[in-house]
Amino acid sequence: MRSEDAADEPSEALATTMTFEGRGPGAQTQDGCSVEVYRRTRYAGELDGIQAQFPAGATVLELGCGTGLLTHRLLDWGCQVTGVDNSAEMLAHVSDRVRRVQADIQSLALRERFDVVLLPSGLINHGDPAVRRTFLAAARRHVAPGGRLILYCHDAHWLRTATVGVVGQSGDWLLTLRKVTRTRTDGEERVHMVLAYTMGDDTWTHAFCAAPLDAPALATLLVESGFDAPVALDARQRWFSALPALRSGLDAV
Ligand SMILES: C[S@@+](CC[C@H](N)C(=O)[O-])C[C@H]1O[C@@H](n2cnc3c(N)ncnc32)[C@H](O)[C@@H]1O
Structure with missing residues (x-):
């Protein structure tokens, strides 16, 4: 049976609950990423436009490094990189x-x-606001005075408007949005998606829940987490830099 057949499709319920689940050949992470998808994906210039943020010799903490797609480019640029991930299967592919x-x-x-401190891959868009805050608290604990947080935020407009169908082709990958449900509870906007990644005869699905974050919402979140308001680093406003706000207590150690 081909892996895109119904048995590998997340159930209908996955598109409406705060679920993170991956399906397809190989190991999956707790947040539903398939290791094989990341192992097969090549660096596509994601950091090239913001290379100046990563000068040679800089110490970089990458949160959620996966198989090292970005990590290995930072190494090439002469950074000293510490990569964090809760998936041993992902980390096994990191240099x-x-x-x-x-x-x-x-x-x-x-x-x-x-x-x-690098928080890539839209981790800041986690559907649970408490998780978003704990990610930023971890970033704040580990950023040096005079250092900075660099983060990637998903396109809020796309999260709010994308419809089921082909999303696009990237390298050898065909990306399809299989399911999408949008909810708003107590003012908290959530987008539940099931994305399918197809390469040749193999398909992996990723069910996840994300929160669209506009620039003001992102700024509020960062300021509440001990950073200054973020500055966009690219014209598309996906990459942001934020300096730690120098408040008493947070930088005492
Ligand atoms: C979307 S993948 C991106 C991987 C890599 N940054 C890249 O660009 O290829 C997200 C990664 O973050 C890891 N991750 C997600 N939530 C995490 C958490 N709470 N603690 C540790 N790792 C986490 C996942 O295991 C996964 O490897």
Whole structure:
């Protein structure tokens, strides 16, 4: 049976609940990413437009590094990278030139500070606001005074408007939105999606829940988490930089 057949499709309920689930050949992470999808994906220039944020010699903490797609480019640029992920299967594909840490971002406590903390891949868009705040608290604990947080935020307009169908082709991948449901509870906007990644005869699905974050919402979240208001680094306003706000207590260690 081909892997895109019904048995591998997340159930209808997955498109309406706060569910993170991956299906398809190989291992999946707790947040529903398929290791094989990331292992087969090539670096597509994601960081090239913001390379200046990662000067040679900088210490970089990458939260949710996966198989090292971005990590390995940072290494090429001469950064000293620590990659964190809670998936051992993902970390197994990261170069041993990277300091690899298997841990939940929420509880990370490395007792050191970094020039740059990188929160990529739309992790900031997690559908649970409490999780968003714990990710930023972890970033704040690990950013050096004078350092900065660099984060990637998903396109809020796309999350609010995307419809079921082909999303696009990226390299050898065909990306299809199989299900989408939008909810608003107590003012909290959530988008439940099932995305399918197809390469040749193989398909992986990823069910997840994301929150669209406009620039003001992102700024509020960052300021509440001990950062200054973020600055967009690219014209599409997906990459942001935020400096730690120097408040008493947070930088005492
Ligand atoms: C969408 S993938 C992106 C991987 C990589 N940044 C890239 O661009 O290819 C997200 C990664 O973050 C990891 N992750 C998600 N939530 C996490 C958490 N709470 N703690 C640790 N790792 C997490 C997942 O295991 C997965 O490898």
